[in-house]
Amino acid sequence: MDQQLLEEEYAAAVRDLPLWAVIEASERFRSGRTLIKRRIGFRPDSAEFALEAREGMIPVRAQFVRVNRILNAEVYELPSPKDRAKVEQLAEAFRARSMAGADGRPIPTEAEIGRAREAALRDQVAALRRTGASGGISALMDRLDAKRGRPAQGSLVEEPTGEPDRT
Incomplete structure (x- = not known):
């Protein structure tokens, strides 16, 4: 070649x-x-x-x-204290709006609801104990049923001790 x-x-x-x-x-x-x-x-x-x-x-x-x-990377400036304060104010307003119910009160969390239910149950059990009813809650329920004209069923309701009372 x-x-x-x-x-x-x-x-x-x-x-x-x-x-x-x-x-x-x-x-x-x-x-x-x-x-x-x-x-x-x-x-x-x-x-x-x-x-x-x-x-x-x-x-x-x-x-x-x-x-x-x-x-070619995007360059950005760090937010100023004034910008940070504005964002914090907007975030707080958002949190307040999202945590308020229709009546304006804060919406409780699941944990708060659970604690409130437990407290209400304790109050109700204490009120039943103050009535002096013997035989526990099931006997009291049977008495209420009898007053309403219903036959006693021998209800199964948990006592505060955690043990069911069968009558």
Whole structure:
């Protein structure tokens, strides 16, 4: 093959590549430390040479992408104390609106509801104990049923001790 034609073939293969990539690919071929697999002992053809140059560009392009992301990153200013106070005021107003019921009172949490129910139950049991009814809650319920004209059922109601009273 004519030398001039061979040089033109190599030049055409690397025409779109930067000169530094072509020079580095040439040095890697000369030293035998190529990035691509190749046949040892044979001169690379133009396609192999262009591929080696492109492989050498990958780390540089990756670095370029990282630097470009940094340079194009959005820059923002830290909020001033005045801005922070305004956001806190808006957040407090939102919390107040979202925690208020239709009547304007705060909506209780599940834990608060549970504590209120337990307190009401304790108050009711204490009131029943103050009546002096013997036989526990089931006997009192049977008495109430009898007053209403219903036969006593032998109700099963839990006593404050946690043990059911079966009558």
